[in-house]
Amino acid sequence: MNSPAASLAVSHFDARPFFEKALSYGRQHGLLDAARFEAMAQEAPKGMVQIARYFGSEFLRPELEKARERLVNMISLHLEDSTHGDVHAAAALLRDNTLLSRSKAGSDMLKALIVMPQATHFGMNERGGFTDRHIPQLARWSLASYAEYQAEFAARQRSAMVVDAALWLADAYGLSADELQDAEPDAEAVIRTSLLVGMTRRKELPDWVSFEKMIATLRDKQRASTELRLQANLPEEFKAVVESVRQSVLKDWPKLLDVRLGARKLFDQTPAFMGRYFWLEDALSEVDHHDRNRSAAWEKLTQGHSDDGTVLTLCLCVAAGSPVKTLLSEKAAASLIRKLRKYGWQPPLARDYLSQHAPEHLQPDFLNLWETFVAESQATLLSDRDAKLNEAMALLRRECNLS
Numbered sequence: 482m483n484s485p486a487a488s489l490a491v492s493h494f495d496a497r498p499f500f501e502k503a504l505s506y507g508r509q510h511g512l513l514d515a516a517r518f519e520a521m522a523q524e525a526p527k528g529m530v531q532i533a534r535y536f537g538s539e540f541l542r543p544e545l546e547k548a549r550e551r552l553v554n555m556i557s558l559h560l561e562d563s564t565h566g567d568v569h570a571a572a573a574l575l576r577d578n579t580l581l582s583r584s585k586a587g588s589d590m591l592k593a594l595i596v597m598p599q600a601t602h603f604g605m606n607e608r609g610g611f612t613d614r615h616i617p618q619l620a621r622w623s624l625a626s627y628a629e630y631q632a633e634f635a636a637r638q639r640s641a642m643v644v645d646a647a648l649w650l651a652d653a654y655g656l657s658a659d660e661l662q663d664a665e666p667d668a669e670a671v672i673r674t675s676l677l678v679g680m681t682r683r684k685e686l687p688d689w690v691s692f693e694k695m696i697a698t699l700r701d702k703q704r705a706s707t708e709l710r711l712q713a714n715l716p717e718e719f720k721a722v723v724e725s726v727r728q729s730v731l732k733d734w735p736k737l738l739d740v741r742l743g744a745r746k747l748f749d750q751t752p753a754f755m756g757r758y759f760w761l762e763d764a765l766s767e768v769d770h771h772d773r774n775r776s777a778a779w780e781k782l783t784q785g786h787s788d789d790g791t792v793l794t795l796c797l798c799v800a801a802g803s804p805v806k807t808l809l810s811e812k813a814a815a816s817l818i819r820k821l822r823k824y825g826w827q828p829p830l831a832r833d834y835l836s837q838h839a840p841e842h843l844q845p846d847f848l849n850l851w852e853t854f855v856a857e858s859q860a861t862l863l864s865d866r867d868a869k870l871n872e873a874m875a876l877l878r879r880e881c882n883l884s
Contacts (some may be wrong), residue, residue, distance in 0.1 A: 492787050498553050498554065498557040498757070499557040499558075499560055499561040499568075499571065499608070499627065500553050500554075500556045500560060500683075500869040501553070501557075501564075502568050502571075503560055503571035503572045503574075503575055504572070504575070506568040506569065506571075506572050507572030507575060507576065510526070510569070510572070512569075512572040512573060512576050512657050513572060513573075513575060513576055517575070517576060520578045520579075520580075522580060523547075524580040524581055525552065525580060527581065528548075528552050528580060528584050529545055529548040529552055530545070530551050531581075532551050532552055532584075533545050533547070533548035533747065535616075536548070536616065536619075536620050536623075538552070541731075547670045550624060551620075551624060552584050552733040553624040554587075554623060554624055554625075555584050555587030555623055556580070556583045556584050556587055556660070557587070557627070558587045558590060558625075558627055558630055559583055559584075559586040559587035559590055560574060560575075560583065561627050562590060562627070562630070563586070565879050577655070580787075581876040587623075587702075588619070588623070591619055591622045591630075592610075592615070592619060592625060593611075594630065594633060594634055594637065595611060595615050595618050595619060595622065596609075596610055596611050596615070596621065597634075597638070597640070597641050598637060598640040598641050598644050598720050598798055599637060599640065600640055601640050601643045601644060601647075601667055601669050602664045602665070602666075602667045603644070603661065603662055603664070603666060603667070603668065604665030604666075606644070609663065613881035618879060633721050639722070640668075642719065642721075643668045643669060643672070643722050643726075644668045644670070645673060645719070646719040646723055647661070647668035647669070647671040647672055648661060648668075649715075649716065649719060649820055650671060650672060650675040650712070650715075650723075651671055651675070651686060652684045652724075653675075653681075653712070653714075654675060654678055654684065654685045655684070655685040655686065656685070656686050656761075664759075664761065664762070666756070666759045667756055667759075667860050669696065669726050669749075669757075670756060670757055670758050670759040671686075672722075672723055673725040673726060673730050673733075673757065673759070674686060674687070674692070674758050674759040674760065675712070676709055676711075676712075676726070676727055676730055677695060677696075677699070677709075677730070677758075678695070679710075679712050680704065680708055680710075681695050681698055681699065682700075682710050685696065686759070686760070686761060687760050687761065688760055688761040688762070689760045689761075689762070691702040691744070691760070692744075692748075692758070692760040693744045696737065696744045696748075697744070698759045699737060699738060700737075700738050700739075700740050703738060704738070706731050706734040708850070709727060709730060709731065709734075710727075711723055711724060711727065721771050733754075733757075736754075748807070773866075774775050779838055779840055782795075782805070782807070782838070783795070784807070787843060789850055789880070790880065790881050790882040791808075791882055792835075792850060792851070792881050793806045793850065793851065793854050793881050794806065794808065794809060794849050794881040794882045795807050795831075795834075796828075796831035796834070796835065796851045796854075797817065797831070797877075797881060798817070799830050799831040799834045800826040800827055800828050800830055800831045800855075801817055801820055801821055801826050802820075802824075802826075802827070803817060803820065804831075805834075808882045808883075808884055809877075809880060809881065809882065809883050809884070810883070810884055811874070811883060811884070814877050814881070815870055816875065818862060818873045818874070818877070819868055819870075820861055821863060822862075822863055822865070825863075826862075828852075828855045831851055832848060832852075835848055835851065836848075854880060857878065858876055861873055861876050862876065
């Protein structure tokens with residue numbers, strides 16, 4: 482059996498539009514007189530025709546009926562939102578303003594909602610204000626309840642705050658709003674990277690090369706997660722959302738510092754981390770960095786030598802499937818020739834090796850050198866008639882580095 486209190490609560494439930502509640506209150510308490518009601522009665526049909534024309538046609542009765550619903554609902558949304566549900570204040574607004582102005586205020590409120598970010602990803606949000614392409618969305622929201630509006634506004638407001646925080650941090654680290662919009666990252670990814678940038682005392686948001694170095698720095702020094710703090714000059718209105726994102730970085734911390742996980746594999750190839758952090762895509766920078774690393778590795782391997790003998794010795798070892806060397810002893814050279822004659826060689830392996838390891842600007846000359854050597858020396862190196870290796874060893878002494 483229902484309690485008296487429950488029955489009373491049900492009996493007091495008022496399902497009327499908030500606009501109608503404000504009208505009733507205004508009449509009962511003398512805020513709205515007969516003249517004001519007459520004026521509203523004159524305004525309402527004009528508003529209905531305008532709304533019907535905007536969303537479809539003012540010549541069809543169903544469209545006019547729908548327009549009446551929209552007019553009442555948009556006024557109700559505006560009154561309830563602007564007065565926080567205070568019917569006295571709502572009645573006063575109806576007394577002091579025209580009906581069409583309150584309808585427009587409700588429409589403007591919905592238009593502002595529609596152009597708010599729906600998500601924190603820059604690529605999923607439209608730039609600019611309300612346009613004709615948004616009219617179908619306005620048609621739907623013009624019939625929504627205030628509870629639906631509130632829920633949507635709260636969700637979009639949170640997304641907008643995250644986006645604004647990302648824009649502020651990007652600007653603080655030298656990246657303009659247009660550049661960030663063009664990059665189309667997730668706003669939370671920008672915030673995560675910004676927190677790491679602040680922790681490592683860098684001055685700008687990184688490209689991939691700098692991001693990788695930043696992670697290496699964190700790992701080398703095994704930085705404590707307690708050092709990950711909000712930027713000191715972060716505006717107060719952004720602190721809550723940035724703190725929320727900071728907590729997500731703390732959950733990532735064990736993997737961020739795990740030296741067993743290569744940075745590229747973790748951040749760009751692990752599904753859970755892809756797009757989770759932000760870096761600027763700069764292909765030229767990455768190519769330049771790759772070329773510098775490759776050149777450094779080549780310099781170390783060849784000890785700074787790029788003469789023909791060094792390159793041919795290296796390639797010969799690779800083609801024979803032997804450890805890479807740039808200088809062979811007489812004994813090692815003889816063993817290599819015997820290996821070639823017993824098992825054969827694979828010159829393409831040396832070409833591939835040069836393509837992968839030699840500095841790019843030197844590759845054409847090196848490849849031409851190797852192909853010429855293969856064409857001219859293969860018969861001698863693999864000849865069974867040279868049983869004592871005299872001709873083959875003479876060839877290697879002339880073309881390669883023997884000690």
